[in-house]
Amino acid sequence: MPALPRIVRRITGPACSGLVSNLAEILAVGEAMERALALLDGGYVVAIPTETVYGLAADATNGVAVARIFEAKGRPRFNPLIAHVADLAMASRIAEFHPLSTKLAEAFWPGPLTLVLPQRAQNGIHPLVTAGLDTIALRIPRGFGGELIARLGRPLAAPSANSSGRISATTAEAVAADLGEKIKLVVDGGATPVGLESTIVKIEDGRLRLLRPGGIAAEEIEAVAGAELMRGGGGIEAPGMLASHYAPGASVRLNAKKIAGGEALLAFGRDRAEGWQDAVALRNLSEGGDLREAATNLFAYMQALDRSGAATIAVEPIPHEGLGEAINDRLARAAAPRDKIA
Ligand code: TXA
Ligand code: MG
Numbered sequence: 001m002p003a004l005p006r007i008v009r010r011i012t013g014p015a016c017s018g019l020v021s022n023l024a025e026i027l028a029v030g031e032a033m034e035r036a037l038a039l040l041d042g043g044y045v046v047a048i049p050t051e052t053v054y055g056l057a058a059d060a061t062n063g064v065a066v067a068r069i070f071e072a073k074g075r076p077r078f079n080p081l082i083a084h085v086a087d088l089a090m091a092s093r094i095a096e097f098h099p100l101s102t103k104l105a106e107a108f109w110p111g112p113l114t115l116v117l118p119q120r121a122q123n124g125i126h127p128l129v130t131a132g133l134d135t136i137a138l139r140i141p142r143g144f145g146g147e148l149i150a151r152l153g154r155p156l157a158a159p160s161a162n163s164s165g166r167i168s169a170t171t172a173e174a175v176a177a178d179l180g181e182k183i184k185l186v187v188d189g190g191a192t193p194v195g196l197e198s199t200i201v202k203i204e205d206g207r208l209r210l211l212r213p214g215g216i217a218a219e220e221i222e223a224v225a226g227a228e229l230m231r232g233g234g235g236i237e238a239p240g241m242l243a244s245h246y247a248p249g250a251s252v253r254l255n256a257k258k259i260a261g262g263e264a265l266l267a268f269g270r271d272r273a274e275g276w277q278d279a280v281a282l283r284n285l286s287e288g289g290d291l292r293e294a295a296t297n298l299f300a301y302m303q304a305l306d307r308s309g310a311a312t313i314a315v316e317p318i319p320h321e322g323l324g325e326a327i328n329d330r331l332a333r334a335a336a337p338r339d340k341i342a
Helices: 014-019 029-041 063-073 088-094 099-108 144-152 172-179 218-225 291-307 324-335
Strands: 025-028 046-048 055-059 082-084 113-118 135-139 185-188 199-204 207-212 251-253 264-267 282-284 312-315
Touching: 025 029, 029 046, 029 055, 029 144, 029 185, 046 144, 046 172, 055 063, 055 144, 088 099, 088 135, 099 113, 099 199, 099 218, 172 185, 172 291, 199 218, 207 218, 251 324, 264 291, 282 291, 291 312, 291 324
Parallel strands: 025 185, 046 185, 082 135, 113 199, 251 312, 264 282, 264 312
Antiparallel strands: 046 055, 113 135, 199 207
């Protein structure tokens, strides 16, 4: 397993111009706003922190800018992107809201819920964002992203900031290690608090369909909606739905009750799988068995275990309730046969 590329902060200014490299500049949220705005305005992509995972953002109204997202990620063109907005007013200019969508937006925005809604005509969104669909995925992110969009005055298209098919990045360092040679700026907001991508819900004929489990548990959404989420069906609308996705370099073995020598172990809770002492590396998603904490740690720990060089990451069983649904979904995709990577 090769070491991660060393990340060099770009040092600018006349005295150090000889050190300028083609690696992304990393700026803390407190000092990044003007630079991020200038790049986005110029049609470039910028990696930004959101409460879920880091996003690779571009002006959603600028086709060239959006194309740069697909280029940097190596993403299949048919995968539509989430448009991130600053507030409900901006969202309503882009998509049609009915009472149920408004209720969910008011309950969960800003936050890790993405709503797939009918698009309004002439909404300014470049068709590359939606891959030509007549629906659009929208959400309001918490923190720096929300402020950035408000300042820009235009929505930002942003997939997770990782090469297509790889684990989503939850730190600026992970973004820079993966995409640092392809983008100009990573805004560093520290580790993302939720650690899993947003939950995606499609609203069709007043009914709700769960397209991707994520940072808000399905049960919480059902409680607000007063109705059950439909699951399955709907085809491959979210590529998070491609069988192999979120793949680390090592292969992944689920529901491990016994560890073979040479394996790395992704543990959960207090009880260890048999033979755990032989694991070449071990990370515990949550000693106390807390699924929210586990979600936060999932991608970073998978990356850490991948870096251990083990050929296989064995994963202890994780309960299916609450955020466990999203965690198990990501793990199942990480474990899927690699020839299914789109
Ligand atoms: O938390 C998140 O959702 C992060 C942060 C950056 O916001 N974003 C993210 O984006 O995970 P991405 O591109 O990795 O996943 C977006 C998902 C994809 O699975 C895509 O297929 C689905 O949203 N999607 C986008 N537009 C859609 C649409 N109109 N209908 C159905 N699915 C859609
Ligand atoms: Mg993604």
